[in-house]
Amino acid sequence: MLRHSPSPDLVIIGAGVVGAACAYYAARAGLRVAVVDRGPVAGGTTGAGEGNLLVSDKEAGPELDLALLSARLWRELALELPQEIEYEAKGGLVVAAEDATVKALRGFADGQRAAGVDAVEVGPGELRELEPHLAPDLAGGFHYPQDAQVQPAQAAARLLAAALSASPGVEVHLGEEVTEVLFGPAGELRGVRTERRDLLAPAVLNAAGTWGGAVAALAGVGLPVLPRRGFVLVTEPLPRVVRHKVYAADYIADVASGSAALQSSAVVEGTPAGPVLIGATRERVGFDRSLSLEALRRLAAQAAALFPVLADVRVLRTYHGFRPYLPDHLPAIGPDPRVPGLFHACGHEGAGIGLAPGTGVLIASALTGAAPVLDPAPFAPARFAEAPG
Known part of the structure; x- marks a missing residue:
């Protein structure tokens, strides 16, 4: 027999690091949140990640802006959350074997610096000072002090624990697959159904990572993840x-x-x-x-x-x-215009751990009507509105 849980404001499908970050920032914004996942915390892409928090690999543009916001938020979270997330501000080093590649990196770094990235060119001798065991025949590279790392599964778990601490209205349901997105008689979104319960809410967030397309399909829309x-x-x-x-x-x-x-x-x-x-x-x-x-x-x-x-x-x-992976290499973050009440936070490819806090802040803003800290338009799921279901 299905159980009806007390109605939250938001149901989040996915307990990876993106879903956990969205739960954390939504709870801090005062929302009652239910997180549901068919497996354990970080049981999908998050648990198979290295924990990269990178700005070095992103060209100037919306994803880099989101990465810089997230890098700042991760530094704040490292002070707020227990040490188990293993936050390490180790910095990144991009190396090149040929002078022509160094030149290309130089142009890439110039665009990044204009966006706020700290990129320092290093010559062959300086490379060995930074990394004594590097191969000796490299032509040069760039040092990125803002690159960092966390232990991804622990980060997801700690963010969920912090969400539970931030609000008594947060609940987590693991080992429960969402089998249906529920709609009312007028076609309004009403929540989700698992094999154990109905979770009724006016808003549902698809944070299902690689399975984001399948979750979108449950709501009757296409998302080409x-x-x-x-x-x-x-x-x-x-x-x-x-x-x-x-x-x-x-x-x-x-x-x-x-x-x-x-x-x-x-x-x-x-x-x-x-x-x-x-x-x-x-x-x-x-x-x-x-x-x-x-x-x-x-x-x-x-x-x-x-x-x-x-x-x-x-x-x-x-x-x-x-x-x-989404075809334009940008995640889908925000409301889906095709289904009022449906939100997406997926398609981050290999950058989901690094981009998770910024994603959570954007989702919390979209849910509460607060002014976003950066322009959400490039990430809007509306760009896939014509995608086949």
């Missing part, structure tokens, strides 16, 4: 041989690419616990969870090319997940 599979290698614990988040310049092009083919560009970083994380691959293969030896081989070779010291280090495990 596609999964992009990515792999990560985890090495044995090491002394801190990698101090920053280090990646080759071609990673920036991979992030911006719409190709479905396998793309691989090493992103290498140490962790407080000792293991080195090595990403990142991208490919559109649906929800195929099979292991790609080619992807793993590419990552290992590229990481060893950047850091020769890693060539003989043991890889203890690998993991992979699916990034929620």
Whole structure:
């Protein structure tokens, strides 16, 4: 028998870091919030992420503006939330093997600086001062002090716990799949149904990550979210041989690419616990969870090319997940004009952890009618209003 929970103001579908951040900022705005997820907290893309909080890989534009807002909010959250989120302001280092690539990075950084990014060019000798174990034949690069990292699953859990503390009207329902979006007799949105209960609310937020398109379809609208599979290698614990988040310049092009083919560009970083994380691959293969030896081989070779010291280090495990990809590389954040009361916060691809706080603030503003802290128009789901359902 279905149970009717006390009516919240908002139901959030998805307990990843984006849904958790939206719950946190909505609760702080005084809203009663119910979060529902078919699995555990951070059971999808968030739990398979590296915890990147990057501004370095984003060109000047709306996504960078959202990343800069989120970077500031993450710094604030690191002071407010328990230390378990493992916030580390390690900074990023983008390196280039050729002078022509350094020149291209210089133009990229000029646009970023105009938007408020701190980007410092470093020559070959200075690279080795920042990262002593880097390959010796690199042409130069750029240091980004604003890049940081969190432990993503812990960050999601702590944000949800903080939401519960911020408001007695917050509830979390895990292990419950939303099977239906509910509508009233006049076609008005009324909430959602799971196998255990009806959660009635005038507003529903789709924060389902890679499954955002399927949730949108439950509400009768199309949202072209596609999964992009990515792999990560985890090495044995090491002394801190990698101090920053280090990646080759071609990673920036991979992030911006719409190709479905396998793309691989090493992103290498140490962790407080000792293991080195090595990403990142991208490919559109649906929800195929099979292991790609080619992807793993590419990552290992590229990481060893950047850091020769890693060539003989043991890889203890690998993991992979699916990034929620939208065709224009911008997330969908805000109200859906096709269904009054339906909101979206999904499609962040590989940047969801970094962009989560800014997304939460934009959603809270949209729900309460408060003035947004930045222009939400580039992220408006209305741009997909003509997308086929």
